[in-house]
Amino acid sequence: MKIPENAIIPDAKLTKYLLVFKQKNDKSKYLLQAGFTLANWQQLRTAIQELIKENDAIKDITDEYGKYYQVIGELKGVNHQNLFVVTIWLQRKIDNQFYFITLKPNRG
Numbered sequence: 001m002k003i004p005e006n007a008i009i010p011d012a013k014l015t016k017y018l019l020v021f022k023q024k025n026d027k028s029k030y031l032l033q034a035g036f037t038l039a040n041w042q043q044l045r046t047a048i049q050e051l052i053k054e055n056d057a058i059k060d061i062t063d064e065y066g067k068y069y070q071v072i073g074e075l076k077g078v079n080h081q082n083l084f085v086v087t088i089w090l091q092r093k094i095d096n097q098f099y100f101i102t103l104k105p106n107r108g
Contacts, residue, residue, distance in 0.1 A: 001059075003052040003071060003089050007098035014041045018103065030105055034077025047075050048100065051087060066093035072106055 019038045021028045036044045055073035062068070068090055075083045088101040 001057050001069075003057050003069065003098050005049070005053070007052065007089065007100060009045050009048060009100040011041075013100060013102070014044050019044065027102075027104065030083065034075060034081045034083045035079030036077065040078060043078050047077070048087060048103070051075055051085070052089075057089065060088075064093070065090060067091045068101070069098075075103070 015038060018027045018031060019036060019041055031044065034047075036047075051073050052071050055071050057069040057071050060068040060070050068088060071087045071089065073085070075085045077083060084106040085103045086106045087103045090099045090101050091097070092099055
């Protein structure tokens with residue numbers, strides 16, 4: 001199964017969370033290795049969209065919000081450095097829309 005192309009990837013998830021340094025669970029330094037910064041956040045969105053086109057979604061858990069999926073693969077960096085990541089998606093129970101939750105390094 002693939003995450004649909006019309007899945008929602010909120011701007012704020014990229015510009016106010018993933019690409020901003022956090023004391024705990026920081027992802028910005030990891031993404032910087034592939035050249036992703038606040039200045040080119042749209043390219044991160046494009047790379048995530050490419051990732052879900054190229055890799056299948058694996059069903060994870062279900063809770064009161066809906067069904068969660070993981071898409072594991074290579075995030076193509078803007079500097080030709082690729083990162084192995086796990087992206088988390090929610091198919092919302094309320095409207096069946098797919099919604100980007102987060103990404104994290106794939107250490108497995």
